Amino acid sequence: MVTESLNAFEIAQQQIHEAGKYINLDPALEAIIKEPKRVLIVSFPVKMDDGTTKVFQGIRSQHNDAIGPCKGGIRFHPDVTVDEVKALSMWMTFKCGVVGLPYGGGKGGVICNPKEMSQGELERVARGFIEAIAAIVGPDKDIPAPDVYTNAQVMAWMMDTYSRIAGSNQFGVITGKPIIVGGSLGRNEATAQGCIYTIIKAAEKIGLNLQGATVAIQGYGNAGYIAARLLHDLGCKLVAVSDSRGAVYSEDGVDPSHLLEHKQKTGSCVEFGTCSLITGEDLLEMDVDILVPAALENVITSKNAANIKAKIVAEAANGPTTPDADKVLFENGVMVIPDILANAGGVTVSYFEWVQNLMNYYWTKEEVNTKLKALMFDAFDKTYITSQEHKVDMRTAAYINSITRLSEAIKARGLV
Numbered sequence: 019m020v021t022e023s024l025n026a027f028e029i030a031q032q033q034i035h036e037a038g039k040y041i042n043l044d045p046a047l048e049a050i051i052k053e054p055k056r057v058l059i060v061s062f063p064v065k066m067d068d069g070t071t072k073v074f075q076g077i078r079s080q081h082n083d084a085i086g087p088c089k090g091g092i093r094f095h096p097d098v099t100v101d102e103v104k105a106l107s108m109w110m111t112f113k114c115g116v117v118g119l120p121y122g123g124g125k126g127g128v129i130c131n132p133k134e135m136s137q138g139e140l141e142r143v144a145r146g147f148i149e150a151i152a153a154i155v156g157p158d159k160d161i162p163a164p165d166v167y168t169n170a171q172v173m174a175w176m177m178d179t180y181s182r183i184a185g186s187n188q189f190g191v192i193t194g195k196p197i198i199v200g201g202s203l204g205r206n207e208a209t210a211q212g213c214i215y216t217i218i219k220a221a222e223k224i225g226l227n228l229q230g231a232t233v234a235i236q237g238y239g240n241a242g243y244i245a246a247r248l249l250h251d252l253g254c255k256l257v258a259v260s261d262s263r264g265a266v267y268s269e270d271g272v273d274p275s276h277l278l279e280h281k282q283k284t285g286s287c288v289e290f291g292t293c294s295l296i297t298g299e300d301l302l303e304m305d306v307d308i309l310v311p312a313a314l315e316n317v318i319t320s321k322n323a324a325n326i327k328a329k330i331v332a333e334a335a336n337g338p339t340t341p342d343a344d345k346v347l348f349e350n351g352v353m354v355i356p357d358i359l360a361n362a363g364g365v366t367v368s369y370f371e372w373v374q375n376l377m378n379y380y381w382t383k384e385e386v387n388t389k390l391k392a393l394m395f396d397a398f399d400k401t402y403i404t405s406q407e408h409k410v411d412m413r414t415a416a417y418i419n420s421i422t423r424l425s426e427a428i429k430a431r432g433l434v
């Protein structure tokens with residue numbers, strides 16, 4: 019029996035190959051887009067609070083810049099690997115393609131555990147990493163942003179260090195910054211907001227009334243919590259939530275803001291009110307209308323795909339579903355809104371932030387959200403049409419559209 023690969027880089031390559039079959043992708047083009055253009059691995063020393071010096075490892079992968087500078091977040095997590103960061107950078111290229119942004123994909127990661135670090139240590143790791151990769155990033159080269167366990171404050175420290183190296187303020191080097199130092203209104207909510215726009219479209223397609231629709235969310239950070247709040251505002255009932263420490267369930271529904279207050283006080287979603295404790299696996303297999311994976315990769319695999327009961331799986335997270343699981347979900351009629359579409363709102367408003375930085379002219383939240391909604395609705399429609407034309411799932415359709423666009427750019431530049 020062949021077991022499925024859970025290596026994110028191999029999965030990304032497999033996704034490219036699968037979609038490529040529908041457009042007779044030139045083997046030379048496939049070879050180019052199956053590998054990142056550049057991967058920089060760095061190690062840098064950081065003074066810890068106890069006086070010792072610790073050496074941290076970080077990675078920045080730049081997948082492709084045929085259409086524009088590389089773009090993508092930086093993750094701080096103990097389990098970061100080179101292959102994971104490479105895959106995440108590839109998914110960024112195709113994500114930017116799905117929404118039509120003038121970017122290629124990049125991604126970064128530092129192997130560290132922010133939960134065990136003081137604010138001072140976190141700041142020194144953030145500054146140390148951006149200094150280590152400063153030669154290859156920049157407003158017209160590669161523009162990082164937040165991802166798992168990084169936030170606006172971390173972006174501000176990185177922008178500050180990069181600006182000092184450059185000798186002038188470089189707000190356009192990084193997005194997801196605090197508003198006061200060049201951040202965009204709406205960026206903090208953008209990943210979840212974009213995801214909600216795609217859920218609205220998907221619900222229309224399958225005839226699901228969002229009023230009273232039940233929701234389970236895995237992960238209660240930037241993407242997960244804000245998605246919960248926005249779905250609650252639309253009248254959905256949030257019945258199950260998990261974070262890295264456990265999962266909870268309430269048949270009557272949970273108020274997302276109260277749950278956030280509880281998480282901020284106790285450090286976790288567990289032991290909230292009268293909720294019962296469930297396992298993270300139970301949450302994924304729950305009989306709900308909408309499942310939002312908003313944490314890490316490979317949570318829906320060949321092992322549990324057949325047990326997924328949700329009608330819509332909206333991938334706020336990157337890479338939550340394996341290719342084998344995709345096949346099962348498609349056969350079972352589950353509408354999967356793939357990561358490169360469902361969570362593209364984050365990079366879209368990052369793009370708006372970068373544009374505002376380059377113009378030094380800032381938009382209202384309404385302007386940001388109107389533009390975001392238009393791009394997300396359009397991206398969903400184009401993906402849906404392709405899925406119907408080729409009779410494929412939404413992920414394959416999103417790759418078909420994005421690879422087609424990237425191939426045109428690579429050919430126009432004369433690389434193939």
Ligand SMILES: NC(=O)C1=CN([C@@H]2O[C@H](COP(=O)(O)OP(=O)(O)OC[C@H]3O[C@@H](n4cnc5c(N)ncnc54)[C@H](O)[C@@H]3O)[C@@H](O)[C@H]2O)C=CC1
Binds near residue numbers: 298
């Ligand atoms: N922040 C952004 O703008 C974007 C984030 N994403 C993706 O969304 C996902 C979540 O990222 P953020 O919300 O930004 O990170 P975050 O750091 O704000 O939150 C991560 C959440 O996941 C939870 N988590 C970690 N391990 C878990 C596990 N095993 N089971 C359940 N929950 C677990 C954490 O407790 C935390 O609540 C990632 O896949 C990220 O790549 C995608 C696009 C943009």
Ligand SMILES: O=C(O)CCC(=O)C(=O)O
Binds near residue numbers: 089090165193366
């Ligand atoms: O905002 C960005 O530039 C990228 C966010 C990100 O890392 C992602 O979409 O996975």
